[in-house]
Amino acid sequence: MKQFKDRVAVVTGAASGIGRGLAERFAAEGMKVVLADIEAGPLAETAAALEAKGATTLAVETDVSKADQVDALAKSTIDAFGAVHIVCNNAGVAVGGLSWERTLADWEWVMGVNLWGVIHGIRSFVPIMLEQGTEGHIVNTSSSAGISSSAGLPIYTATKHAVVALSEVLHYEFAMTGAKLRASVLCPLYVATNIVDSDRNRPEELQNEEAAPLSPLKRPEMQAAVDTFRQTLATGDTPAEIADAVFTAIKDEKFYIINDARAKDGPRKRLADILEDRNPAPGPAASSAASS
Ligand SMILES: NC(=O)c1ccc[n+]([C@@H]2O[C@H](COP(=O)([O-])OP(=O)(O)OC[C@H]3O[C@@H](n4cnc5c(N)ncnc54)[C@H](O)[C@@H]3O)[C@@H](O)[C@H]2O)c1
Structure with a gap:
């Protein structure tokens, strides 16, 4: 996309962190948000x-x-502004732990927001954007956890890998069908946001029973790790820096948005393991990255 002023951007998860940074950036470009x-x-x-x-x-x-x-949401957008040009499927939540210990409620909650949220965004908005026939861009927020794997965030990692794959497919589909739309996938490493406190928005019907295993970082003995993780996030990129990278990627039609070079270490090692027929060596546990 080259024209932004007076065009319309939709951002999910816009009330905090990366989503708010995106909304501020689009507004600064004169877009309706x-x-x-x-x-x-x-x-x-x-x-x-x-x-x-x-x-x-x-x-x-x-x-x-x-x-x-x-x-x-799509209907309200069209009712209010008559068109839609950028959609950022960005809302996301995280819960840490071991895959077999996490409850069905954990799986449903995180899969629902991180993966189904992106699927719904594509299904609700892309047909409208195609019908419009204007240039447009879909940005799906994945994570560095979407391009590498480690223990600690099983559900999150599964959803974020799926978001990368789905975004790649979307990119091919736009090319294959000659659409004027483009796609990007955002894979940040550490960003100073409120994701450690994802639980604040967990719906009542997907709350865990009392007896559910506490995610590692909720265990009292893990408090130091939680504090370290919060501090690590706080030293990460700012949402404004991420929003800059996203805006540039939309302008330049760049698909992968990976603005921290360290996020490429995992996929480099993973791809080498796959190509060399090696078993994956356990990397650093994502406990440093596990939240809630
Ligand atoms: N912070 C990081 O280090 C980091 C790294 C990689 C990827 N990400 C991804 O960035 C995205 C944004 O997260 P963030 O770090 O800004 O966290 P954040 O908690 O600051 O913001 C997430 C926003 O999503 C909203 N949200 C949660 N559930 C929702 C739902 N069901 N429907 C609509 N909105 C919902 C929250 O209310 C919140 O405003 C997520 O997809 C996350 O996985 C974050």
């Missing part, structure tokens, strides 16, 4: 902050794991 998030208070606060700087916004409380709510 649709902010979607499950957390009503911060959503309203983010919209008000952007409006105070002169932006045109629409805030839509949305649970991206629900198909009807993402459809409703």
